[in-house]
Amino acid sequence: MSTRDKLETIFHAVMQRNPGELEFHQAVREVLDSVAPALDKHPEFAEAKIIERICEPERQIIFRVPWEDDRGEVHINRGFRVEFNSALGPYKGGLRFHPSVYLGIVKFLGFEQLFKNALTGMPIGGGKGGSDFDPKGRSDREVMRFCQSFMTELYRHIGEYTDVPAGDIGVGGREIGYLFGQYKRITNRYESGVLTGKGLSYGGAQVRREATGYGAVFFAEEMLRTAGDSIDGKRVVVSGSGNVAIYAIEKVHQLGGTVVACSDSSGYVHDDKGIDLEVLKQVKESRRQRIGQYVEHRPHATFAPGGNLWRNVPCAVAIPSATQNEIDAGDAAALIAGGCTTVVEGANMPTTPEAVRLFAEAGVRFAPGKAANAGGVAASALEMQQNASRDSWTFEYSEQRLQAVMREIHARCHATAEEYGMPGNYVAGANIDGFRRVAEAMLAQGLI
Numbered sequence: 001m002s003t004r005d006k007l008e009t010i011f012h013a014v015m016q017r018n019p020g021e022l023e024f025h026q027a028v029r030e031v032l033d034s035v036a037p038a039l040d041k042h043p044e045f046a047e048a049k050i051i052e053r054i055c056e057p058e059r060q061i062i063f064r065v066p067w068e069d070d071r072g073e074v075h076i077n078r079g080f081r082v083e084f085n086s087a088l089g090p091y092k093g094g095l096r097f098h099p100s101v102y103l104g105i106v107k108f109l110g111f112e113q114l115f116k117n118a119l120t121g122m123p124i125g126g127g128k129g130g131s132d133f134d135p136k137g138r139s140d141r142e143v144m145r146f147c148q149s150f151m152t153e154l155y156r157h158i159g160e161y162t163d164v165p166a167g168d169i170g171v172g173g174r175e176i177g178y179l180f181g182q183y184k185r186i187t188n189r190y191e192s193g194v195l196t197g198k199g200l201s202y203g204g205a206q207v208r209r210e211a212t213g214y215g216a217v218f219f220a221e222e223m224l225r226t227a228g229d230s231i232d233g234k235r236v237v238v239s240g241s242g243n244v245a246i247y248a249i250e251k252v253h254q255l256g257g258t259v260v261a262c263s264d265s266s267g268y269v270h271d272d273k274g275i276d277l278e279v280l281k282q283v284k285e286s287r288r289q290r291i292g293q294y295v296e297h298r299p300h301a302t303f304a305p306g307g308n309l310w311r312n313v314p315c316a317v318a319i320p321s322a323t324q325n326e327i328d329a330g331d332a333a334a335l336i337a338g339g340c341t342t343v344v345e346g347a348n349m350p351t352t353p354e355a356v357r358l359f360a361e362a363g364v365r366f367a368p369g370k371a372a373n374a375g376g377v378a379a380s381a382l383e384m385q386q387n388a389s390r391d392s393w394t395f396e397y398s399e400q401r402l403q404a405v406m407r408e409i410h411a412r413c414h415a416t417a418e419e420y421g422m423p424g425n426y427v428a429g430a431n432i433d434g435f436r437r438v439a440e441a442m443l444a445q446g447l448i
């Protein structure tokens, strides 16, 4: 049987074993589609069934999270932590609080995380967690009670040497603070390295908040530089308006590009003069309002309720930073028709497989999230390093470290794609390099 046929058989077994988990199937498919040449070069990986083992998480935890809202009504949510792979280090990955969260989403995110973390070259394994809790419209006190209840179960599974959660959609500085407080209270340990994304006043690291967005733009800049171009003077669209999007916009503007549109689940805003970051931060970060409020402060800008920015705002560079599968084939066709030459995934798997195919056919440069958005988790690893040595670095030094990591990831993806005869294919480069690193460590550690 050819390697491709063997991978096809493995993929079918994964689908059968994990019924209904469509996002997980999609994430596995994408990696398996890339790794055949690496398996051909390393028959020892296939012999030790590394792929089959990688597709089965080491541990999956599902738990009840009961909590009371401000009116005294009781709610029951479901909590998850999937500890995917610890070959390279303690499980590492964020927590997502969003009503769409179920086991299939957590597993897709954990699977992606494993390769992403490997690509950073840092000593972190892969994991992910979260809950179907919807923080939208909840008071600070409700969010605190939810986080305390969530941690009352989660604490027994995590630790600085075991599993280190952080934020993701719906989990930012506020939530990490409540989670850390409850962990400390239950365990009676000031274990700074148990969570990352902490506030600067209690063990957090400079540039962690900015890292995913900044990192994606550093990656974009490297890609463009390699092609003899740069972000300077480019018209850019960034979807989303959360932590990733805000700091991607900030870095694009610092590098001379102009971001003309961003969005949230209620629609998008188009501001041809360039998104005003102070206004955006005030609306989305400080006041936690909907994106439509932006145009109250920028009357020349327009708000399109429920609108799709990919189909309506042409750009040279697209940085999807909202959520999975937000760019479908129709969106990709519109982007290509509008002259887009570069797509860099700020979110995890925001581009559907059909859209990725269309970009490849049209010669659009495409950076997959597991390479381009690795800046967030890389800065988390730097936070762990500072916590372990009870040190804290300056903003400038931390940003330099982040930029060096992103350059290194870019160089590795680029070189691996060339090595395997697929120059410019960052998807193959990222998947093969990430896989090789995990596979080598697993092989060395025996059948566990």
Ligand code: GLU
Pocket: 092, 093, 094, 095, 113, 164, 165, 166, 167, 168, 169, 196, 348, 373, 374, 376, 377, 378, 380
């Ligand atoms: N949730 C982020 C990601 O998708 C960050 C994870 C972390 O810092 O552990 O990579």
